[in-house]
Amino acid sequence: MIQDVEWRTELSNKREKRFYHPNIRAIGEGICVSKGPFGRPITVPSTMAAATMNPILESLQAINETRLEIRSQTASSPANYFILVPTLRCNIACKYCQVSRVAETARGFDWDVKVQAQALDFICATDAYEITVEFQGGEPLLRLDVLRAVTEGLGARGKKAKIVVCTNLQKVHAEAWEFLKESEALISTSFDGTWADHDLYRTQGAENLAEFRGNLTKAMEVLGPDRVSLTTTFNPHTAPAPHEVFGDMRELGVRMMFIRPVNYLGFARKSFRETRDDTPWDDYYLTFLNALIDHNRGQEMALSEYYFTYVLRRILDPRRGEHVDLRNPAPLGRDYFVIGERGDVFPSDEARMLYRTGQIDLRIGHVATGLDHQKIAQLNEHADNRSDPECAKCVYQAVCGRDLVDDISRYGTIDLPRHRTRHCQRHMSIFDFILKKLATASATDLSTMAAMAGLSSLDVSAYRANYNV
Ligand code: SF4
Incomplete structure (x- = not known):
């Protein structure tokens, strides 16, 4: 046996x-x-x-x-994904914040013109023609001037850039909407599953919540649901009932959500000490997925969850490896870089948080001086x-x-x-x-899962050939 x-x-x-x-x-x-x-x-x-x-x-x-x-x-494709942090300043104070934000009025936490020019040079040094540039913060829309300058600079230097803006959608001025439309940017924002939870952990007040809700609705209408992605953070110890989440997502016209437990980083680490143990997440996540499959049965449009569809597709075809948490080898400092508010280069956003919180210095270079290849090689000894x-x-x-x-x-x-x-x-x-x-x-559930993953059907012959089910 x-x-x-x-x-x-x-x-x-x-x-x-x-x-x-x-x-x-x-x-x-x-x-x-x-x-x-x-x-x-x-x-x-x-x-x-x-x-x-x-x-x-x-x-x-x-x-x-x-x-x-x-x-x-x-696997060693040239660098093609850059996360840029032009400012650490933010205009709200989410309890779930995983980054090390500073107050909107703080000084010394933004790119200056020198870092901006050096960052552009650093990005343009890649051999890749098509690249993705993701602006993060703080709240990156506070530095619309940098977003515009970098986007235009990349175009002028022959790069085809897909722009992603990770924004809290709290204050979006007319010029910002203009930029988002013109640059065909994708928006990544946080919506914590239900309006009640979102208000509790992020907007913290009816006025702020209404403002966010108006901007999110506008983004779905103006940019379209395919250009708005939602990340939903739950405290695994107090996560809402799945059907409450589905209701609010459907109301918003969302097709794809991405749920995750509070990351034990940044401010979240201080505010949610119990999340050091996030093991209840595993049961919650599977319950959530089962409920989602039930919910989708017979629906005209499937509501989906990003990580589930990604893992399902990767199991069906292990060559898929675009998610940085789940690829092998998972080399650091090769095709994916994060440039912090002072021009420091990090191998991932989590590495940047660990540096900011003083846990460990995982900087792998600076836009002015280039990469520290020795440090990168050391990290990558264990990346496989x-x-x-x-x-x-x-x-x-x-x-x-x-x-x-x-x-x-x-x-x-x-x-x-x-x-x-x-x-x-x-x-x-x-x-x-x-x-x-x-x-x-069942056949019905398989076709629901296929619809969730954007596939016409699932070939399950390799999974049930040898026994009767
Ligand atoms: S043993 Fe390794 S390969 Fe298997 S699930 Fe754990 S981390 Fe992944």
Whole structure:
């Protein structure tokens, strides 16, 4: 029987026992997950003896390793994603704020003209023609002059730039609307699931809430729902009932939401100390997804959740790797950079937070002096899950990734056994959920899931070939 080591994590004690065997993982009654062709996770009946499976698995393992090797060589695309922080100043004071904002009137927290010019040079040094530039803050619309100058500068220097503005949509003046329309910018804003929660954690007053609501509604009308993306932050200990969230999202005309637990960073770290333990998130998230599938049944337009659709599509095709939290190898300081308010360069936004809160200095350069390649190489020694003994045996290796900065943020080290990290626990639970759906969901639910992922149908032959469901 497939039952070498009983493996129960500290955090899954409410769920059924898991059995851990190199390359095989039990996820439910009679169902195991194994590595299939090209490392892709597939399901197999748990009655299949290890002796039968092992020769097949060994040959698949060799194919998988070759594939990962090829992918790691071709993965080094030129830098094409830049997050710019032209100011740390903000005009509201969200309790969920994960960045280190400062008051709107504070001085010394903005790009000056020198940093602006150097940042433009830094971005234009990439070989990539098409790039994405994401303006963050603070509230980036407080520096509309910088947004305009950078956008125009990139165009003048031959780059095709997709512009993303992460704004709180609190105060949007006529010139700002003009810029957002002209530049065909995508807007990323926060809406915390329900109006009540959003007011409690962000706007903190009827007047502010009405202002935000008016701007969000206007953005959906003027720019269109496809250009407005919502990030929804929940405290996993007090998250609202899923159907309340669906109601308010539908009312807004939203098609895609992205829900996440409060990140244990920045101001959120001080205001929500209990979120250091965000393990209740795993159960909440799966309950939310089940409720969302129920809710969508028979609806003309599917309401979807970004991370679920991303992971589902990645399981179906592990070559997808655009989400920085979930790719492998996950090199830092290569195709994705963050430029802070003083021109410092960071490998991720979380790395910038850790620097701002004084936890660790993960700066990898400055726009004036370029990149510190030695530091980048040091960080990247551990950016590949093939070098981790647990990941190497895990059935989800091909679809999972590494998140070194999250490990440093939570544990102050990257050396913890994988199964004890939140990155591993959280993803293991999502992977199990999706594989179980692919193996057992009804035809109606499969077509609902396909609609949520923007696919015409789901081919589940690799997930239910060997048993009757
Ligand atoms: S982090 Fe966890 S789920 Fe991901 S590959 Fe490693 S062991 Fe598997």
